[in-house]
Amino acid sequence: MTPQAIALAALLTGAAAAPAAPVVYTIDAAHTQVHWEALHFGTSTQRGRFAQLEGHIAIDRDSGDGEVSISIATASVSSGVAALDGMLRSQHFLASEDHPTAYFVARRLRFEAAELQELHGEFTLRGVSRPLTLRARRFVCRFDGRAQREVCGGDFETEIVRSDFGSSFGLPFVGDRVRVLIAVEGVRQ
Numbered sequence: 001m002t003p004q005a006i007a008l009a010a011l012l013t014g015a016a017a018a019p020a021a022p023v024v025y026t027i028d029a030a031h032t033q034v035h036w037e038a039l040h041f042g043t044s045t046q047r048g049r050f051a052q053l054e055g056h057i058a059i060d061r062d063s064g065d066g067e068v069s070i071s072i073a074t075a076s077v078s079s080g081v082a083a084l085d086g087m088l089r090s091q092h093f094l095a096s097e098d099h100p101t102a103y104f105v106a107r108r109l110r111f112e113a114a115e116l117q118e119l120h121g122e123f124t125l126r127g128v129s130r131p132l133t134l135r136a137r138r139f140v141c142r143f144d145g146r147a148q149r150e151v152c153g154g155d156f157e158t159e160i161v162r163s164d165f166g167s168s169f170g171l172p173f174v175g176d177r178v179r180v181l182i183a184v185e186g187v188r189q
Helices: 083-089
Strands: 023-027 031-042 044-049 055-057 066-073 099-113 114-127 128-144 149-161 176-189
Touching: 044 083, 099 128, 114 149
Parallel strands: none
Antiparallel strands: 023 055, 023 176, 031 044, 031 176, 055 066, 066 099, 099 114, 114 128, 128 149, 149 176
16 A cells, blocks of 8 residues: 555655656655554554555656556565464455555645645555545655755555455454555655
């Protein structure tokens, strides 16, 4: 997931003017993290992350049009508990063997006063696709003088209902709603 994902719109939130052609950013996996959290037996929140992801962003600064594409290796799920990770990769949850990749693709961006507010797209998990909106908590661009490149990044959040994607094992004891938090950075190509 998404999601991811997503260092795209900052291009309009403070970056220098650019030509009318779309600008492409590659997601920096070393500085991008997708975390999840779900209620466990009604008592505590179980948390984890996905360690392997990749993606790109293309945006036309003049029109505000763009596309964000993020793919996540579902087998890279990590909760810090090996037995739980094995269960999460199983057919009961992520079905990593049959569906090794989850995808988020957004083609609609919403801005207010030149600040990115939301990414509207589609999330695919376990072979099931559903509309998904990522809300921007912050998103900015900066010029990295040491590396001589523009970097854009921020924090996004959303929530998915896992049973909508065919994962209903453990309900109602294991939460159906999964909060997803994304910290993303993209490097201008």
